[in-house]
Amino acid sequence: MVEDEAGLDTLFHALSHPTRRAMLRQLADGEHSVGELAEPYAMSLAGASKHIQVLERAGLVERMVRGRVHICRLDARPIRGGVEWMRFYERFWTERLDRLEEILRREDES
Secondary structure, three states: OOOOHHHHHHHHHHHOOHHHHHHHHHHOOOOEEHHHHHOOOOOOHHHHHHHHHHHHHOOOEEEEEEOOEEEEEEOOOOHHHHHHHHHHHHHHHHHHHHHHHHHHHHHHHO
């Protein structure tokens, strides 16, 4: 199981907002400027930048400055920690679903 609880808190906080998740989806297609990331939403560049800062703190986004333009790039590696954390609990759901399947099978046989 993942031991970095602070890192998980930061990751899940970053992923908790739909705008930030949508920005990550945009970045999965390649680099985008802050303006391009802000464009689909009714928000200022400053508002978009705040969302991007949350993603940066989680390690999900790298920001580079090219002249006066801030370019963002996705770094999906931190998501692995969240996936590992969820996989630890997946076995509990699998066991419960297996039990439910067995109960339903017995009911069908009766």
